Amino acid sequence: MNDFSQAFLKAAQLILQFDEGLIEIVTLSLQVSMTAVFIASMISLPLGAALALYKFHGRGLVVALLNTFMGLPPVVVGLVVYLILSRSGPLGALGLLFTPTAMIIAQVCLIAPIIAALTRQTILDANDECHEQLRALGARSSSMMGTLLWETRYSLVTNVFAGFGRAIAEVGAVLIVGGNINHSTRVMTTAIALETSKGDIELALALGMILIMLSLIVTSAVMSARHAAYKIYS
C-alpha cells in the first residue's frame, strides 16, 4: 500500500513538472486519436445515415457486418493493418509501418464501425419520428439525410466520443502497427504497458492518471459545448 501511495505521489510530481517525455507521449496520443476520430467521423456519419435511410440490395448484410465490427478485437485489427502495411503487403511500398500514420489507420478501422453503427441507430430513431412530417413538408430523400444529421447533432457528438474513448484507450492495435518506438510512436497506452512490464510503476501510473484526466477534460468540454449549442439552437 505504501509503495502504491509513493508511486502515486511521484506520478503527481511528474505531471506537475510537465515532464518532457510525458508531454511528448500525451501529445502524440491526442494527435493520433483525434485525427482517427476526425477521419472515422467523416466516413461513418454519412455512412451510418445512408444505411438508416436508403434501401438497397445487401443492406442487411452491411448492417450485420457493421454491428459485428463494433466489437473487433484490436489485436486482430492491428495484425491485419500490419500485414497490409508490411514490406511484403499490398501497401508496403508506402513505408507507413511503425509510423503514427499506421496507428491512425488502425484506430480508424477500429472506431469507424462503432460511429457508423451508433449513427445508423440515431438516424433511424429520428427518421421514425420525423419522416412523415418532412415528407409532407416537401423534403426529398436527398435533403432528408442532411436535415436528420443536423437534427441529431447532439446525440451524434456522443457517438463520436464513444469512438474517441475507444481510440484513446486502445493498446493492442497501435502496439502492433506503431511498434511503441520512443520519440516516434509511443503513446500513453503502449507506454503504460511497457513501463509496467519494466517495473517503472510511477511513470505508468502518471500516464494512467493523465489518460483518465484527459478523457474527463475532453468529455466535459464536449458536454459543455453541446449544452451551449443546445441553448443557442433550441
Add this chain to the structure above:
Amino acid sequence: MQPAPVLPLEIQHLSFARQGKPLLDNVNTIIESVGITIILGPNGAGKSLLLRIAHGLDLPDHGSLKWNKHIPQPRDSWRTFVFQKPVFLQRNVQANLEYVLSLHKTAKTEHDALIREALQHTGLVELAVRSARTLSGGEQQRLNIARAWILKPKVMLLDEPTAELDPSGVATIEMLIKTIAQQNTKIIMSTHSLDQAKRLAHEVLFLHQGKLIEHTPANVFFAQPKTRLAEDFIAGKLLNRI
C-alpha cells in the same frame, strides 16, 4: 401567364385497403368549390387517409385522385398539409419556418419578410426565437399552420388540427382557418366534431367506414340530410355498420 388552377379535385373509384380491410371503398366525387370543405365522420371513417392520399403521402390501391388532372406529390408547393400532431425540428420557431422556405427554394432575400408575415398572421411574433418544441399545444398548432401557410399555398389540407386543443385554442385555430380561406386558399379539413363542421363548413363530405355517404353544401347537409346515416350522425346517435 396565369398559373394553372388546382381545382377541381377529382376522386374516381378510390379504394384503399390494409390487411384485407377496406379503409376507403370506391369513393367518387368532385370538389370544385372554393372555401372550406369539411370531411366529416366518426373515428375510422377514412378521413385522414383521404387527406393523405390527396397530398400524395399514400397511394390508392384502385382508382385515382387528381388535382386538375395532376397526381399529387408531397413536394408540390401549391398545396400544404397540417398534421394533427406536428413534429418540429429542434430549432427555434423562425428557423422551423425558414426550413420550409429552403425546402421549396424560395429566394433567400424574401425569407425575412415571409417569416415576419407568417409570425404576425399567426400571432407568434413574440415567440420567434423560442424553441419550437417547448411551445404549448395551442402555440405549436399555430406554428404548424404558419409553417403550412408561409408558402402561400392554393390548397391547405388539415387533418383534425384542433383535436388536441382546449376550447380557446380551438377558437383561435378556427379563426385562423377562416381568415386563410378568405384569402382564397382552398381549405379541406377533416374533423369528427359536428359543432366544428357547423361553424366552418361551406360544404361537407360525410364519410363512414370508408364510404362516401354524402357530399353536399353545408346548409343542406345540416338541414336536410339525404341519408339515414347522416341524420343519425347529426342527431348524435351511434352509427350502425353499413
